[in-house]
Each structure stands twice: as structure tokens, then as C-alpha cells.
Amino acid sequence: MKRVKLLRKGGAISIRAVSLILLYLAIACSWQKGSDAAEESAPVPVTSVRIIDANREPQNWLTHGRTYDEQRYSPLRQINENNIGQLGLDWFYDFETRRGMEATPLVVDGVLYVTGSWSRVYAMDARTGALLWQYDPKVQRSWAVNLCCDVVNRGVAAWQGRIYVGTLDGRLVALNAETGKIDWSVQTTPIDKPYSITGAPRVVKGKVIIGNGGAELGVRGFVSAYDAPTGELVWRFYTVPGNPAEPFEQPELERAAETWKGGAWWEVGGGGTVWDSMAYDPELDLLYFGVGNGSPWSRKIRSPGGGDNLFLSSIVAVRPDTGAYVWHYQTTPGDSWDYTATQHMILAELEFEGRQRKVIMQAPKNGFFYVLDRETGEFISAEAFVEINWATHVDRKTGRPAIKRDAYYGNDKPFLAMPGPAGGHTWQPMSYNPGTRLVYLPTMKTAYPYQLEGNFQYSDFGWNTGIDDLVAAMPEDEAQRKALKAMLTGYLVAWDPVKQQPRWQVKQANIWNGGVLSTATNLVFQGNGAGYFNAYDADQGQQLWSFFAQTGIMAAPISYAVEGEQYVAVTAGWGGGVPLIIGGMLSEAANQNVSRLLVFKLGGKQKLPKLKTTLKILDPPQQTATQETIERGKALYHKYCGACHGNSAISGGILPDLRYTQMHPVWNQVVLEGSLESRGMVAFDTVLSQVDAGAIQAYVIARAHADKQSLLTQSP
Ligand code: CA
Numbered sequence: 001m002k003r004v005k006l007l008r009k010g011g012a013i014s015i016r017a018v019s020l021i022l023l024y025l026a027i028a029c030s031w032q033k034g035s036d037a038a039e040e041s042a043p044v045p046v047t048s049v050r051i052i053d054a055n056r057e058p059q060n061w062l063t064h065g066r067t068y069d070e071q072r073y074s075p076l077r078q079i080n081e082n083n084i085g086q087l088g089l090d091w092f093y094d095f096e097t098r099r100g101m102e103a104t105p106l107v108v109d110g111v112l113y114v115t116g117s118w119s120r121v122y123a124m125d126a127r128t129g130a131l132l133w134q135y136d137p138k139v140q141r142s143w144a145v146n147l148c149c150d151v152v153n154r155g156v157a158a159w160q161g162r163i164y165v166g167t168l169d170g171r172l173v174a175l176n177a178e179t180g181k182i183d184w185s186v187q188t189t190p191i192d193k194p195y196s197i198t199g200a201p202r203v204v205k206g207k208v209i210i211g212n213g214g215a216e217l218g219v220r221g222f223v224s225a226y227d228a229p230t231g232e233l234v235w236r237f238y239t240v241p242g243n244p245a246e247p248f249e250q251p252e253l254e255r256a257a258e259t260w261k262g263g264a265w266w267e268v269g270g271g272g273t274v275w276d277s278m279a280y281d282p283e284l285d286l287l288y289f290g291v292g293n294g295s296p297w298s299r300k301i302r303s304p305g306g307g308d309n310l311f312l313s314s315i316v317a318v319r320p321d322t323g324a325y326v327w328h329y330q331t332t333p334g335d336s337w338d339y340t341a342t343q344h345m346i347l348a349e350l351e352f353e354g355r356q357r358k359v360i361m362q363a364p365k366n367g368f369f370y371v372l373d374r375e376t377g378e379f380i381s382a383e384a385f386v387e388i389n390w391a392t393h394v395d396r397k398t399g400r401p402a403i404k405r406d407a408y409y410g411n412d413k414p415f416l417a418m419p420g421p422a423g424g425h426t427w428q429p430m431s432y433n434p435g436t437r438l439v440y441l442p443t444m445k446t447a448y449p450y451q452l453e454g455n456f457q458y459s460d461f462g463w464n465t466g467i468d469d470l471v472a473a474m475p476e477d478e479a480q481r482k483a484l485k486a487m488l489t490g491y492l493v494a495w496d497p498v499k500q501q502p503r504w505q506v507k508q509a510n511i512w513n514g515g516v517l518s519t520a521t522n523l524v525f526q527g528n529g530a531g532y533f534n535a536y537d538a539d540q541g542q543q544l545w546s547f548f549a550q551t552g553i554m555a556a557p558i559s560y561a562v563e564g565e566q567y568v569a570v571t572a573g574w575g576g577g578v579p580l581i582i583g584g585m586l587s588e589a590a591n592q593n594v595s596r597l598l599v600f601k602l603g604g605k606q607k608l609p610k611l612k613t614t615l616k617i618l619d620p621p622q623q624t625a626t627q628e629t630i631e632r633g634k635a636l637y638h639k640y641c642g643a644c645h646g647n648s649a650i651s652g653g654i655l656p657d658l659r660y661t662q663m664h665p666v667w668n669q670v671v672l673e674g675s676l677e678s679r680g681m682v683a684f685d686t687v688l689s690q691v692d693a694g695a696i697q698a699y700v701i702a703r704a705h706a707d708k709q710s711l712l713t714q715s716p
Pocket of ligand 1: 215216292293338340
């Protein structure tokens with residue numbers, strides 16, 4: 001293609017030149033047919049046939065989970081157990097922000113496409129890392145207040161010469177894959193509601209499928225399909241019913257509405273956002289998507305008369321052409337704990353009692369590993385993969401969890417649930433290896449004291465979970481914090497989905513770790529919250545290789561090949577929901593957030609630049625407020641500030657740690673007037689008075705003094 005452009009530069013193209021070009025193209029095409037050098041050909045568009053037959057081109061990573069079954073398994077064989085010691089960094093790319101990195105890159109014929117924070121897209125030469133183009137959708141930084149869990153993005157979709165990205169403010173944008181220029185852009189969500197998109201689109205049968213998030217803030221979940229060439233809306237599937245006094249958008253919503261009782265859930269939204277996982281079975285022609293938690297969190301507010309509240313926390317199967325409902329399976333009926341079923345879903349063929357079954361597998365937040373028949377939605381089995389206490393088991397006949405009565409917390413005392421809202425496992429992708437027949441998943445042992453907010457009132461600003469955030473404030477005492485940190489543990493688990501038990505597990509330094517890749521050469525790759533990118537042997541879990549990435553890793557790795565050379569790539573960078581809230585307690589690496597793409601190959605010799613360390617000094621102004629004011633400030637801080645600046649005013653290393661802030665003289669300008677709105681810190685004057693802002697400031701100053709004192713007493 002480049003040669004054509006060069007000829008054109010000279011002026012009008014002669015007939016002779018045209019015939020020369022045609023001859024060149026003919027020779028090039030016939031030569032390519034006869035060789036294995038498909039990677040060097042002119043761009044061939046990604047099609048359904050290519051994605052369905054993705055195993056024929058293991059050098060590429062064409063869709064989010066590599067294949068429509070989302071196994072995240074690489075058939076490439078160059079990097080193996082014997083030579084893994086020679087794996088080294090070959091190139092890296094520094095992103096311009098220091099926010100969470102959750103993206104899985106795609107690789108299409110030698111070009112790598114990846115997303116960074118604020119929904120930015122980058123196209124790079126997959127061999128050298130040279131930037132080919134980048135696209136910034138210029139999301140208003142003030143939109144950050146509508147996000148539960150950082151300004152992250154989990155990746156793009158590729159289809160017929162276009163790259164598709166969902167933006168934080170709800171747009172779906174189609175970019176020209178060669179230039180990065182916008183082909184079309186549509187607003188997929190109502191702009192007057194706190195919706196967001198962080199998940200990767202999938203393209204199925206010429207339709208771009210995209211969901212959204214926002215259930216913590218209060219929205220109604222849905223998933224949409226847009227015509228890939230034009231951006232025209234083809235269908236939309238609402239996951240929860242709207243006001244039953246109005247007509248239902250889909251027939252099955254009438255049945256769903258019978259499972260919501262006595263509340264006005266539609267005023268808060270109801271929740272059920274489809275913010276991450278999808279899978280597709282081309283033989284059955286079924287598209288699967290995972291549905292999130294309720295808004296507000298507790299059924300007692302949404303649906304005081306009880307009921308399952310369909311289709312919250314469910315896996316739903318629809319026809320991709322029409323969005324027509326086929327089946328659903330609800331993992332957490334009447335969800336009250338933010339137990340989303342949006343976690344990664346994997347399709348595989350497994351043998352049960354001598355019978356091959358087409359299954360779908362999921363390890364959602366609620367802590368049970370599910371295996372379902374993906375043709376019918378029939379429950380096959382479920383066992384707990386982490387310590388849980390909200391239910392005793394899942395009934396084998398009905399497929400329903402036996403939920404403990406006291407798990408439905410009230411407003412008098414908290415229910416300390418395991419897992420907490422972070423889940424036993426969340427969005428970090430798993431991997432299924434058809435060789436070992438194991439699922440590799442990052443698990444978390446978490447707990448959370450759920451208690452209803454005394455007098456829940458819906459607010460059109462900020463979170464609407466209906467939870468008393470102060471009850472969940474972390475201990476301020478250093479020793480107690482350390483003890484708590486020791487209780488929160490993460491594991492990389494190799495799970496046998498047939499026996500429903502772990503084959504092996506590796507304990508991690510903290511709970512928040514990376515997604516997983518497994519390979520045909522018995523390797524499992526995973527980054528972790530302590531800043532290491534590791535490889536394990538897939539059978540036994542022996543650590544075979546490790547690389548210090550200088551920063552926590554959450555994203556899942558991929559593997560690809562260019563010109564016969566195999567690479568392993570991962571985006572590094574600490575952030576996301578859990579690190580924002582409690583990251584400061586979890587990880588040393590959190591203090592050194594570096595957002596990077598790291599690419600490895602055998603014999604790679606590249607080194608990361610030395611980290612710059614900055615000395616932070618606690619120097620708070622004098623405390624002038626009363627203890628009563630400080631206590632009031634603590635409650636307000638945890639309601640309005642803690643989700644971004646960290647529980648107990650300890651930052652997760654992503655946003656400013658207010659204990660160290662020098663902004664005290666301009667506190668009200670920042671908090672009430674929005675003087676830092678261009679950086680994402682909006683004005684809180686609609687919910688906070690000057691007295692409130694002063695109380696929060698007093699609490700922050702008190703926390704800084706307390707920690708300064710504790711540091712002084714620890715010093716020798
Ligand atoms: Ca949620």
C-alpha cells in the first residue's frame with residue numbers, strides 16, 4: 001500500500017504506473033498464498049470467519065478473550081517451560097497518565113491496539129512498539145464523579161478495518177484501523193444519568209455489542225447492539241424492568257417485574273448493568289452477557305416485598321441478531337451485596353459422567369464457581385472457590401443458593417459478609433487451558449460490614465448504594481490496619497471445573513492482582529499487586545519466571561507473534577475500584593504507579609528506567625476543630641470522598657493523599673467551587689455546605705496529625 005502512495009506523490013498516475021501496480025499486487029498476492037508470511041500482507045479485515053477460526057492464526061489476538069469462547073489461551077509454542085528463563089523485556093510504551101490500566105490489547109497482523117485511561121486508544125507496531133496513531137475521545141474530566149472504579153478501560157474490538165471503543169461518558173466510537181480517524185460515534189447512554197463504559201465491545205455477526213456501568217450511582221442496566229458499518233442501533237436489551245405502569249420494552253420484562261415487589265426501584269434505576277463480560281457460541285448462535293448488581297445495593301430498599309429481582313446478577317443468553325431472550329441463570333437471587341455476575345465467562349467442552357457437555361463457566365463475585373449447560377442454561381454444578389458466609393451451598397436440584405437469613409442486613413447492626421463487594425473474584429480475566437482442563441483464576445479473600453444507611457434518600461449526585469459507609473471505615477490504628485491487611489489475601493488458583501475443587505494455588509502478597517493467560521506450552525502468566533509479572537507451570541503452580549514491573553499489575557496478559565517471533569504483552573499500572581478505596585493499605589508498589597505496556601520475548605534485553613522516588617512529608621496545619629466536628633467530618637468523608645481518596649484518608653496511590661495535601665488555604669475553592677474540575681475534582685456544593693467542607697477538612701487534618709505522631713513514635 002505504501003508504494004501506491006509514493007507513486008501518487010509524483011502527480012497523476014499513468015496507465016503504465018497502474019499496470020505496474022496491478023502486476024506488483026498480483027505477484028505479491030500469489031507469493032503470499034504460497035508462503036507462511038501472512039503477517040506481512042496488506043491489512044486483511046477482521047471478520048466473523050477469522051474470529052471463529054482464530055486457532056488458525058494463533059499469532060493474532062483478534063477479540064477481547066482471543067476467541068469467541070473467551071478462553072484466553074494461547075496456542076503459540078515458542079516460549080516454553082525450558083526456555084522461559086531467557087524471557088526478557090523487548091520494548092515498553094509509557095502512557096501519559098498515572099491511572100489504572102485494565103486493558104487487554106488486541107493484535108491484528110502485526111499491529112497492536114490497546115486502551116489507556118480516559119478511554120484513549122493506541123495503535124502500535126507490535127514488533128517495535130512504534131506508535132502508529134492514537135485517539136483521545138477527550139472525556140470531560142468532571143465525568144469522573146460518575147465512575148465507581150477509576151477512569152479505566154478494558155479494551156477495543158476490531159472488525160472490517162475499524163477499531164471500536166466505548167468511552168467513559170457512554171459513547172461508542174468506530175475508528176479507522178489504519179489512521180485512527182473517527183468513522184462514526186454514537187451516544188449509547190442517556191447523558192443526564194451517571195452511566196459509564198469501561199468494558200470492551202465485542203463484534204458478533206456485524207453488530208457491535210456494548211454494555212455500560214453505573215449501578216453504584218443509580219442507573220438501569222441495558223446492553224445494546226449497533227450495526228458495525230454505520231453505528232445504527234439494531235437492538236437493546238434492558239436487564240431490569242422499568243416502571244411497570246409503563247409498557248415493557250421486551251416481553252420477558254413483564255415476567256421479570258413480577259420478581260420485584262413493593263418498591264419504586266425505577267426511581268433509583270434498579271441496576272443490573274452489563275459492564276464487562278460477554279461470550280459467543282457461533283454453533284448455537286447464542287450471545288451471553290453477565291449482569292451486575294442492584295441499585296441500591298439492598299433488596300430491602302429496591303424491592304421491600306422480596307423477590308429474585310430478575311435479571312440482576314444473572315447470566316443471560318440472547319440471539320445476537322435480534323437480542324431476543326433465550327435463557328437466563330441467576331447466580332444471586334435478590335442480590336443485596338453487590339454480587340455482580342459480570343465476571344469473565346468461558347465456554348468449553350467438558351465431560352461429566354461420561355457425557356461431553358457444552359458448558360459456560362463463571363466465578364462471579366459471590367464466591368461460587370458455576371458450570372452451566374450453555375445450550376439450555378441448565379445448572380450443572382457450583383462450589384465455593386473462596387471462603388464465603390452469605391450462603392451455605394447451592395442446591396443441586398434447583399441451582400439456587402441457600403442464603404442465610406441474617407445475610408439480609410438491616411440498619412441496626414452490620415452483617416460482616418464474606419466476600420465483600422470486591423467479590424471473591426471480579427473483572428480480572430481467568431484463563432481455561434484445554435490441555436490441563438483447568439481454569440486459572442485470581443481470587444480474593446474479602447469481607448465487608450454491610451449495614452443500611454439510616455434514612456436512604458436518592459441523590460442525583462454521587463453514590464446511591466444505600467449503605468452506611470462509615471461502618472466500613474478502616475481502622476485508623478496502624479497495628480490494626482496491618483492485622484486487617486494480613487487477613488485480606490489473594491490467590492492464583494488452578495480450578496478443576498469438573499471436580500469443582502482447586503488443583504493448586506499460589507498465595508499473593510495482597511488481594512488485588514492481575515488477570516491470567518495460559519499457553520499450549522504448560523505456562524500460566526499473571527501479574528500481581530506487588531508489581532511482579534510471573535510465569536508458573538500450569539500443572540503444578542511452580543513459579544518459573546518473574547519480572548519486577550515497578551507497579552501493580554491488574555490487566556490480563558496476551559501472547560502473539562510477528563515474523564515468527566512470539567511475544568507476551570501486559571499493561572501494567574495500579575488502580576481500579578479496590579486500590580482507590582483501600583489500595584494504600586495493600587501495596588508498596590501502589591506508591592509508584594507507572595502506566596505502561598510491557599512486551600517480552602526470548603532474549604529481550606530492554607531495561608526499565610530507574611524509578612524516581614519522591615519524599616513525602618506529613619506537614620498538616622494546626623487542628624482548631626472540636627472532636628465532634630472531626631467525627632462529623634469522618635462520616636461525610638466516607639460518604640463523599642473515600643471512594644476516590646481512600647478509606648480512612650489513606651490514598652491508594654492513584655489520587656492525591658489528602659493527609660499530605662498543601663491545599664488547605666484554598667480548601668473551599670477546591671471542594672465547593674470546583675477549582676480543580678479540569679483534573680476531575682468536581683464541585684461538591686450541591687451536597688456539602690461550608691460547614692460540612694470544614695468538617696471534612698478537620699477530619700483530614702486529624703488523620704495527618706495522628707499518622708505523623710505514629711511515624712514519630714516508630715522512629716528509632
Ligand atoms: Ca457494583
